[in-house]
Amino acid sequence: MDRKSDTPLPPYFNLDPQAAAGKLSDPVDTARFAKAAAFAGRGRDDLAKRGYAPDGRKKLRKFSTWEVCRYLIPVAPAHLRRVLNKNPDLPQGEGQGSAKWFSLEEILTLRDHFASEGVSTKEYRPYRPEGLPAKVVAVANFKGGVGKTSTAAHLAMSAALDGYKVLVVDLDSQGSMTSIMGGTVEDEWQTVFPLLARDYATQLQAENRVRAAAGDPEFPLDETLTEALEVSLRNVVQKTHWPNIDLIGAQLNLYWAEFQIPVWRMNLRNWQLWDALNNALEDGGALDEYDVILLDTPPALGYLTINALAAADIILVPLGASFLEFDSTGRFFDMLYSTFASIEDGENAARRRAGLPEMKFEWDVVRAIITRFDASQQTDLANVIQAYFGDMTNAYRQEYTSMVGQAGESVSGIYEADYRDFNRTTYVRGRETFDRTYAEFKEILLGSWWRDDQERKAAEQEVANG
Helix, strand or coil: CCCCCCCCCCCCCCCCHHHHHHCCCCCCCHHHHHHHHHHHHHHHHHHHHCCCCCCCCCCCCCEEHHHHHHHHCCCCHHHHHHHHHHCCCCCCCECCCCCCEECHHHHHHHHHHHHHHCCCCCCCCCCCCCCCCCEEEEECCCCCCCCHHHHHHHHHHHHHHCCCCEEEEECCCCCHHHHHCCCCCCCHHHCCHHHHHHHHHHHHHHHHHHHHHHCCCCCCCCHHHHHHCCCCHHHHCEECCCCCEEEECCCHHHHHHHHHHHHHHHHCCCCCHHHHHHHHHHHCCHHHHCCEEEEECCCCCCHHHHHHHHHCCEEEEEEECCHHHHHHHHHHHHHHHHHHHHHHHHHHHHHHHHCCCCCCCCCCEEEEEEECECHHHHHHHHHHHHHHHHHHECCCCCECCHHHHHHHHCCCCHHHCCHHHCCHHHHHHHHHHHHHHHHHHHHHHHHHHHHHHHHHHHHHHHHHCC
């Protein structure tokens, strides 16, 4: 005799097709996307303002004496107070007694004072060899959701708090980095698009001079290219609420660059499209004006990402400690090899025919960074990933904490969060997650700069020796 089981059936059994149809809306046409986008736009503005000041612009909070002395300037609180009392012309901060709060601008001024007047053995300013260009860092992986933007944003903020001057370039048309940095971008002419167009137009002009000398018809410059020739890097760089972080933002129309770049390349085969962004940074003076240039790439190996990787000195590849992300990242490295090896082969074949030296892509450092790490569940897999990627993997695994989640929900970085909103232990642990990532990144940065400096000195000595 069968007895009815008390165990309920799974929710996907005994569904009524007619009842299911009754829950459906009318078929969706293309106009419905516009309506959804409008709703999302209003919702996005509402959510963004939760992390914004009432005037609609982001403002960077002030930092307490405890934070200044623990994280920013290597001085004891008592010594800082003595220095401020002795030097009334220095920023005094807000508040009374030991409970003072300083803006980052004020902290940078205090850094300069201690660098000139303080103990020579302490690091009041971060290392940067004089006369060497900025280091360009691309954060890339063609898998979404691995923490590219979060990693790039927090590295930018870490470097800024450390005293470096930073330029952040958002190459993802979703514009998440632009939102984090409080940027406003009306159209593609406030993104990198006109800089790429300018590089092509400049090359087209050079080609036309050759064609004119040979009596051949010249290539026309359309309205877009003519306008792009009037745009410089400074036209698209905007200030942020961080005094030493500038931004080139992104918005949806930037995606059209992925369609336009190959059209330009087909029209002018000798245009080296992968160098367009690097040329814009170099010609615009960014390599001298900034210390670190961080490129946040879209989750695809398209033309914008190729430009970022070609311009980069350092490539950081975030991934989670899962099989799918490890597998996807392996395929990303495979595509990097095939893409850049193909460019090298094609260019060098032409260079050999012309009797020119061959070209070669080279990067100072490439590192995979394990993000959103849960030590209780992912240690074994992370160890396997580290074993296979070897020295191309960061030693530190970036843990996910509740503070990381809260910062993301408020369109802010951890360094923008007020520690008084958290338990002190929670704040210290959450901040340490990115502090340790930055420490390893800074070691890479300093090591590559030092190596460049030694090579420069050796070259100068060789010239001096005749």
